[in-house]
Amino acid sequence: MKLSFREVKDVMVLSPKGKIMGGPDATQMHDQLHEFINQGKKKVVIDLAKVDWMNSTGLGILISGLTTMRNSDGELKLANVTEKIQSLLTITKLITVFECYDSVQEAAESFK
Amino acid sequence: MRRIVKTKNQISIPSSLDYLKDVDQFVEGKLKRIGLSESELADVAISVTEAVTNAIVHGNKNDEDKKVEVTLKIKEPDLVVWVKDQGEGFDPGAVPNPVAKDNILKKVGRGIFILKSLMDDVDFEFQSDGGTLVKMVKRFKPAKKSQDKRI
Numbered sequence: 001m002k003l004s005f006r007e008v009k010d011v012m013v014l015s016p017k018g019k020i021m022g023g024p025d026a027t028q029m030h031d032q033l034h035e036f037i038n039q040g041k042k043k044v045v046i047d048l049a050k051v052d053w054m055n056s057t058g059l060g061i062l063i064s065g066l067t068t069m070r071n072s073d074g075e076l077k078l079a080n081v082t083e084k085i086q087s088l089l090t091i092t093k094l095i096t097v098f099e100c101y102d103s104v105q106e107a108a109e110s111f112k
Numbered sequence: 113m114r115r116i117v118k119t120k121n122q123i124s125i126p127s128s129l130d131y132l133k134d135v136d137q138f139v140e141g142k143l144k145r146i147g148l149s150e151s152e153l154a155d156v157a158i159s160v161t162e163a164v165t166n167a168i169v170h171g172n173k174n175d176e177d178k179k180v181e182v183t184l185k186i187k188e189p190d191l192v193v194w195v196k197d198q199g200e201g202f203d204p205g206a207v208p209n210p211v212a213k214d215n216i217l218k219k220v221g222r223g224i225f226i227l228k229s230l231m232d233d234v235d236f237e238f239q240s241d242g243g244t245l246v247k248m249v250k251r252f253k254p255a256k257k258s259q260d261k262r263i
Contacts, residue, residue: 021136021161023129053154055161056222064219084154091229092222093211 042074
């Protein structure tokens with residue numbers, strides 16, 4: 001997995017690319033979110049458009065990100081969820097936990 | 113010996129998640145030749161990483177002196193994958209239900225549930241000499257009859 005980010009107004013957009021399957025992937029995302037929190041940036045969108053697939057470790061990384069942000073009075077939302085990831089979120093019922101949007105713009109505009 | 117060993121249908125790795133990418137590259141490289149759809153290929157790749165992660169972490173307890181073997185076999189319409197570790201085995205029935213209300217937000221515990229959802233058949237065999245063998249089957253329709261069926 002490769003990880004990049006950009007800022008859209010006051011929203012941090014994290015864009016992982018490739019496959020999220022564990023190993024070093026977990027710490028990368030975790031460290032980046034903590035850096036955002038330390039900078040007082042608490043609105044985060046994860047743009048999944050370029051993620052080929054993820055396994056349960058990838059789902060664990062998303063959950064960890066969500067709870068990390070919520071514990072710091074922040075919020076994490078998902079955008080551009082691909083069909084494969086959508087199906088994993090559905091079978092694991094995590095679709096009920098995450099707010100998902102069709103585009104980064106829609107996700108960014110959903111923050112109050 | 114702590115190194116990756118590959119044969120035509122098999123890859124063997126030391127028990128470290130650092131080698132998960134190598135297993136994925138090996139498996140996807142083989143499967144791209146047999147005409148699986150993109151979705152079927154992802155299902156198998158995800159399931160293999162789940163089984164290998166379990167074998168490394170829960171089976172071999174990250175002991176790099178123990179190995180995990182992944183073996184592939186195509187017998188149309190079945191694609192069969194075996195993942196073998198050298199651990200002490202476990203009770204699949206004792207794994208908590210990851211979609212139960214209290215478990216939804218847990219970071220771990222979905223691997224077996226996901227591979228059972230994505231593959232057509234999954235069996236766990238516990239070897240008398242130690243180790244767990246996971247057998248996973250995906251049924252597929254090859255894209256072209258003329259394609260090489262053999263891995």
